Amino acid sequence: MSADVVVADCGFGNMGAALGAWRSLGYEVTRSSDPATLARARLLVVPGVGHLGAVLRELRQRGVAEVIAERDRRGQATLGVCVGMQALFEGGEEAASEAGLGLLEGWVVAMTGAPRLPEMQWNVVSVVADAPPPLRVLDGAWVYFVHSYAVATTPHALATEEFGGRWVAAAGRDALLGVQFHPERSGRRGLAFLDALFRWVRTEA
Template sequence: MQKVVVLDYGSGNLRSAQRALERVGAEVDVTADTAAALDADGLVVPGVGAFAACMAGLDAIGAGPAIEARLRAMRPVLGICVGMQVLFTAGVEHGVESKGLGLLPGRVERLAAPILPHMGWNTVDVSAGSKLFAGMAADTRFYFVHSYAARHASGLISRATHGEPFVAAVEDGLVSATQFHPEKSGDAGAQLLENWLATL
């Protein structure tokens, strides 16, 4: 059984993520302990709310260096929603740019869409070779709640569209991330989390 830490830095659907991961067979610890985060088979970085506030929470527990140490030790990381966004170089909200963790190149910016937030179910245009979406039909829907997104990223990129195309998921070596919430996406989200666990 894979041991997964859901990082508790004051933001995110921690218990929802825990339950979703346990549903697909992981042993889950929700903690702010960076040593535990470093040692686990998998680390999930959740996140809701503002980019800058999430970065402040991560900085407060020294999460940035711990996540970088995980990657140096060849241990995978999964970012969810704002937990995905903070992996990028920077985020821009209300005209203010905040520094991100810089593990993925690019900026997170406000979506050019007539209605924000983008809230509800949407399909994802999955790139060939994706491990996260393996075995899923093209019309599979996932649950999104966000007003900001990255337009570009490194690695294997899967996109969704709300007003404009945006990065819905990234698979870049040991770093995986989803803009949508797999823990709120029912069976589809469970399948994605199970696929991620299979890579650990």
């Protein structure tokens, strides 16, 4: 049996928050570090807080990196959140010696020009016109960000924010999606996005 949503448990930070949001929406959500369980999920959520290098090492050591790549090849849905999104790119300035998962083109860079770091605040996102429907519900919405690094340019950009420059707030292709903000901490708009995302996954899959 597989749960609707499985949150990859790699030992990072606020698991309680990630799980609670899905639970409040009425979905069956579990946490797991077992690659087989992660591989079977309808939607895999990869959270991530802290240092990009540490997150990438954990994802590789626990076999989660390979699961994400395999799900991508099969067209199974995966959502990376915050550093979990950053990990999907080719690499980052914060961890120059650790290669990214390389599933999305682009590099994670320090947010040079930002008024104060980390950006720890609500900000408005602009969503591109041809973004998947779950993201479209967030166009013009205020969502919560916590980060000091971000992707500045990628061909996969789906949403942006302005904070001393324009930064990628969401990116993806096919069933692979990453969001720099925290939907589980973005109030009712964040929950509406998660709800729309799962409905979209269920319809498309």
